[in-house]
Amino acid sequence: MRLAEAWRVALDALRANRLRSGLTMLGMVIGVGAVVVLVALGTGTKNEVESQVEGLGANLMFVVPGKVDFNSAPTASPLDTSDLNAVIRTVGDRDRVTVSLTSGETVRAGRNSTFTTVLGVMETTPKVFVRTVHSGTYLARTDVDTGRRVAVLGSKTAHVLFGDREAVGRQITIAGVRFRVVGVFEPLGQSLGVDRDTEVHIPISTAQRLFGTNRIDAFAIKAPDAESVGPLGDRVLAELRKRHPDTEFSAVTQDQILGVLADILGVLTTVLAAIAGISLLVGGVGVSNIMLVSVRERTKEIGLRKAVGAKPRDIGVQFLLEAVLLTTIGGVLGMALGVAASLITAALSPVPATVTWWSLALAFGVSAGVGIIFGVVPAQRAGRLDPVVALRTE
């Protein structure tokens, strides 16, 4: 029998039982749809996180006191300005190093005020990270060297304090101390769940005086190229350990952050997809069940076809195609449903969703595979039926 003919017969059989075929397909539609949506959400989230980490800048590394370990409590930093000078010497270029000292403070302008993150940093920050100033200027080296009370505001903080008025040149108070606004950042959005547009940057020296400490929380270092990230980190760590033998330090690279995040999201996506896969399995069992019913119902037809010359294989192929047709039609509908659900989710919620071609190809392959796996037993049973017995059944 020609294959085209076998497809036609299979399609006719499905059409003859529209409701039953439709209900059986529904299992596949839901299973495939769920897989597509969950993979899209997982991929979208992963892409977004990656672009956020990469968006910080290239070849970055963060040096912090303590072990980077999700179980241990943060270590109190023993780092101070003399360590900064040592690190700059080790790196060999002041422009590749910046620091941070972070505190939550109330920032006020006239009657408006907001509680936000105030960072003590160096003037090199925009050279290490990707950070652009929208109006005014960034901090200058003399601001850092002389401890001037100047500040650069995140776009949201500027808006909260000054509305639509120009913020540059105006006075604000941070923790009650007067500062002059020298610049406002370009909006940046979120990085790893932290809103970057509410930050306020002030010189590190000013911050230390304001917060009453000599401390530095962390270093950020930009290596000249990807290959030198590791060796440079090792040299900086060695220098810091020499200076503070009792303290553990860690250098975390962007790649490591990405790796950890990608692992977590990858596991999450896999687990979700596997759960969705179970519904595919259930759908497959439904297909098997319906095919067995179909074989039993059409036993007489099978007997007749055999009597006029159908080989066991012809009958087997006919039923196998019927099963595959059930699951692939269900699969294609499920893909459409999955894509639609992903797009709607992405449009209506902050959860990103990226539908990938490979996930669609996989979904189609899996639905055809489910048809073959779950159709083969009913098909074999049909193919092996004794024609005499089959013709005699009522």
Add this chain to the structure above:
Amino acid sequence: MTVPESAAVEAVDVERTYDLGGVTVPALRGVSFTVERAAYVAVVGPSGSGKSTLMHLLGGLDRPSAGTLRIDGRDVSSLTPAELAQLRNETIGFVFQSFHLLARTTALDNVALPLVYRGLSARERRARAREMLARVGLEHRVDHRPNQLSGGEQQRVAIARALVTEPTVLLADEPTGNLDTATGHAVMELLERLNAESNAALVLVTHDREVAARAKRRIHMRDGVIEADEGGAA
């Protein structure tokens, strides 16, 4: 395919026993006979005497438990299920008491069904089926489905289906059993006419004495053996 010397069907000491949970039930207990090409043979005998069992064997739907059965010169015991299916397709035409037409399928496509398993194109299948439907006088019922046809018409469609492959043997097991007398006569006349016109041997199981009397040869079955073989060549 056809070996000119061979008989259409040749049975030598054919037995068929059924195994019912340890108990063996003999349905045929040593049957020997030959059906010549284009012959017309009626098989008669009481219910349970093994007529249908014999027909299944003659049609290659079943295999003997013992003995030798040659259909169109080929020993069925040596054939695989697939080869047997091909043999059925090429040399056998079946007409059943209960028609066995595919519901939801037009008369034309029912007749064309055996040709599907020959790999013919749809166009050629339909052309041949149309021609065959005309020969059984149903050219005006081509697009009707079985439930839109009378019993007699359904059986004529089945006869067309049996003959569309130009078989060597046409096997009809009580073809008029589900029809009223007048319609049954018409169907019988059609079968006899087609047997006379073509090279297909006709082997017919019937309970109707009048019908049996018209056959050139009558095989009487009883308890799984041939009790008498009247008018046979041998």
